Amino acid sequence: MLICSALVMLMTPALAFFYGGMVRVKSTLNMLMMSFISLGIVTVLWVLYGFSMAFGTDSGGVVGWNSDWVGLSGIGLTELWDGYTIPVFVFLVFQLMFAVLTPALISGALADRVxxxxxxxxxxxxxxxxxxPVAHWVWGAGGWAFELGVIDFAGGTAVHINAGAAALGVILVIGKRVGFKKDPMxxxxxxxxxxxxxxSGSAGSASTPAPGSATTTASAR
Incomplete structure (x- = not known):
């Protein structure tokens, strides 16, 4: 499971290189950092309260919360995740890699824009x-989509659709790049x-479940 987590983490620098190669030379460093900074910011938020919001006790099918998980202070090193044979910390790290990757996916739409x-x-x-909250909807026990029986193959809903919708919304608000159709890009x-x-392709195989199983279920078991 930790190997799978490490492989999924490789998708973030892979995205950085993909987007970095698609922009002009002057934008390369900024594009790389826009992906890498997600690893730092989201990790801190995930440890502080993100994991609790995504996988804590359900509240109205919208968001979860478990005060014992804030700052990871109440999670034991040998405590197993409910229904699985892996420690909570391992499950937490695996899910963290998806949380890190999702904002990095959005960054490609904002090249030269922010x-x-x-x-x-x-x-x-x-x-x-x-x-x-969306991660809780799809993967958290009690989430409204989870309760409907939604099966999210390799993060198709919580990661890819979520990031795509966010990217589209942001560029519609911000508008075109400065110099678009005027300067060579x-x-x-x-x-x-x-x-x-x-x-990213080889790493993606670590997050793709067996047919008929959700990512978190197939990988964790």
Whole structure:
């Protein structure tokens, strides 16, 4: 399970290289950091309250909460996740990798559109208001989608649809890139972009469940 977590984590730097190769040279560093910063910000939020919101005791099918999990202070090292044979900490780390990846997916739509500081603030706000509750809907016991019997293959709902909808909404609000259709915006390194799917593709196999099983269920068991 920890190996699967490490492989899923590789998808974030793979995205950074993919997006970094698709932008102009002057935007490369910013594009790389927009993906990597997600690893730092979301990890802190996940430890503080994100895991509790996503997998804590259900409240109206919308969000979860468990005060014992805030800051991970109430989680024992040998405590097993309900119904599974893995420790809670291992399950937490595996789910963290998906939480980190999702904002990184959005960053590609915002190339040359936002400042790095604004992006960092967006990650913190969006993860708290959108990702953590949606993760509870789909994967948390009691979540409204979970109770409907929704099966989320490899994060198709909580990760990919969620990130895609967020990216579309943000670019509709922000508008076109500065210099769009005026300045040349050719990708500066196609080898970067072509090599990234090799890493993300092999890592993705660690998160793809067996037919008929949800990601968290198949992988954890």
């Amino acid at each position: 400042k790095f500081t604004a992006w960092a603030l967006f990650i913190a706000l969006w993860a708290t208001v959108v990702y953590f 050719r990708p500066h390194s196609l080898p970067w972009s072509c090599s990234a799917p090799v890493c």
